[in-house]
Amino acid sequence: MNAPLDPGRDKTPGPDRADRPDRAPKQRSDAPRRDAHVPPQGGPQGASRSGAPPQDVRAAQDAEGHVYDHNVLRSLLGAWALAACSAEETAAVEAHLTDCAACAEEALRLRDAVGLLHAEDSLDLDPMLRTRVLEGCLVRRPARIPVPGWAAPYDAETSRLDALLRDMAEDEWRAPVRLRWFDGEGEAERTTTVAGVIGHLLAVDGLVATALGLPDPLGRAARLPDGTGAPPGPGAGPGAVGGPMGPVARTEAFWALEDPKAQGSPAARERWRDQTHAMVRSVSFTDGDVAGVDVTYGDFALPLRDAFLDRAFECWMHAEDIAEAVDYPYGPPVPGHLNMLVDLAARQLPGTIAGRRRAGLAPPPRTLAPAGRPGRTLHLEVEGSGGGHWYIPLDSPGATASPEDAVAHVALDGMEFCQLAAGHVPPQDAAAGQDGDREAIRDVLFAAASLSRL
Structure with missing residues (x-):
């Protein structure tokens, strides 16, 4: 326990205390402050409730003349660290910290502990x-x-x-x-x-x-x-x-x-x-x-x-x-599985285009490409982790598709392509990057949507 403060002693810090005012950080200027004033404990200054002399009467006085003894100021350190003191209490605590090494060290520990606190988290698991x-x-x-x-x-x-x-x-x-x-x-x-x-x-x-x-x-x-x-x-x-x-x-x-x-x-x-x-x-x-x-x-x-x-x-x-x-x-599925599902849909497109033509839902092919022979091709690019590049024969399911015979290029996000193939996105609304023969692009987008069913 520190020796009692001599009321007549000069409170100007000596050489051995020159750095003590900086040992505890100042109260944040924008922090909320508690409005209620905490009165001094223990009755009149300088005496305990039993009437015996106090063990420590080191005190601080705020701008309005309120006097806080050491015990009261020490009890306010937790509230001060949480920025929950009133303006008067904050001034008294900070004045006390420049003169009391024990309280300054305690204030630093409390302020460091406050830094570890965080807002309450929900106990619900991440969905x-x-x-x-x-x-x-x-x-x-x-x-x-x-x-x-x-x-x-x-x-x-x-x-x-x-x-x-x-x-x-x-x-x-x-x-x-x-x-x-x-x-x-x-x-x-x-x-x-x-x-x-x-x-x-x-x-x-x-x-x-x-x-x-x-x-x-x-x-x-x-x-x-x-x-x-x-x-x-x-x-x-x-x-x-x-x-x-x-x-x-x-x-x-x-x-x-x-x-x-x-x-x-x-x-x-x-x-x-x-x-x-x-x-x-x-x-x-x-x-x-x-x-x-x-x-x-x-x-x-x-x-x-x-x-x-x-x-x-x-x-x-x-x-x-x-x-x-x-x-x-x-x-969505994992990328490897998603790629297999996209590949299945892409492989079904030539037959679906031919089926739509037989049903009168698509125009006839512009050229005749016998099975095994090159024909008009559309380059389908599906972007994303499960995507890739596919070349779709346009004139016949049996025709050979090749990049050299590509007349159009369509680029779609992998998820959007799957939504299109599921019938969840209208083909005319598919946000596709398009280049080349517009009729061929329309045939492929409508064929992709036609893969869907109940």
């Missing part, structure tokens, strides 16, 4: 934390039974959607979801529920499941009204369209089978998840040996590898539809 952790696991953790590379996007996207559905509340399953697509001529849409979207995925994924020899979720309802339409089994060759219902008819049939009272039930998630796991296990145990296996979509067929990519793309897009309906953030 994107789950997505980042799941993506890290999917990329880094090797599976005990390796999944074929072409099935990995489907495995990842179904896992991400399942993680979103797992914590969904009962009433959220009934949330309205707006499904959008491009029907070849204009925008189309359908409103259903979250449970309805999962039922749609279950029904259309059933086309791939049956191609692998797994049970059809529609059962006998998968047949056409005339009793035909049993889907071809494993090993069916290209073009073996056995007459099964397409995605739209299967979805309508599944929705009609469901009990209206169960439309909002999360039970659909269990059936859908079990089917996705069975599909991934099936191709994993076959070591990817699926040559010659096609998946029939009613009026067209896809190789099994492309069908898995197609289902991964639709799962991602419908997961975003669900996330938007329940106000939950949802990100």
Whole structure:
């Protein structure tokens, strides 16, 4: 304890105290100050409550004549460090700090501690934390039974959607979801529920499941009204369209089978998840040996590898539809998977352009390019981490595309290209960088939008 201050002693700092006024920083001029005055403790100056002489009577006086003893000033150091003192208390504390080494050191420690404080953070987890952790696991953790590379996007996207559905509340399953697509001529849409979207995925994924020899979720309802339409089994060759219902008819049939009272039930998630796991296990145990296996979509067929990519793309897009309906953030696939999905869409463009011409929705080709021969080409550049460069034959799906025969160049952001292929962006509104033949560019943009369906 310091010796009592002699009232008659000159308070001018001596040589050994010349630097003490700078040991504690001054109060910030713009800091808020406490309005309430804290009165001196211990009764009259110079005496304790018991009447005994105080141990330390070092004091400071403010501009209005209020006198603060050492104990009161020391008790104000915490408030001073937090800029919570009134103007009078601040002046008294700072005057005291120039004369009391112990309090000056304590003030420095308190001011340093205040610097470590920060505003209160929300205790809620970052809504994107789950997505980042799941993506890290999917990329880094090797599976005990390796999944074929072409099935990995489907495995990842179904896992991400399942993680979103797992914590969904009962009433959220009934949330309205707006499904959008491009029907070849204009925008189309359908409103259903979250449970309805999962039922749609279950029904259309059933086309791939049956191609692998797994049970059809529609059962006998998968047949056409005339009793035909049993889907071809494993090993069916290209073009073996056995007459099964397409995605739209299967979805309508599944929705009609469901009990209206169960439309909002999360039970659909269990059936859908079990089917996705069975599909991934099936191709994993076959070591990817699926040559010659096609998946029939009613009026067209896809190789099994492309069908898995197609289902991964639709799962991602419908997961975003669900996330938007329940106000939950949802990100794109990892770059490697996104590139595979963009590549599938780009490879489907020549056939889609030809189909639109047969339907009278696009002008005939300007030149005839036999299969295997060079023809007019469009350079499609998709920017971003999952993008790349593709050369699209314009005159015939069988024509050879080459950079030397490019008559137009289109540049699109990767996410915008996927939104266009999903029918979420009208082709005339696609913010594409365009150069060259305008008719060829229009054909490709409309063909990209025509890849979408319910």
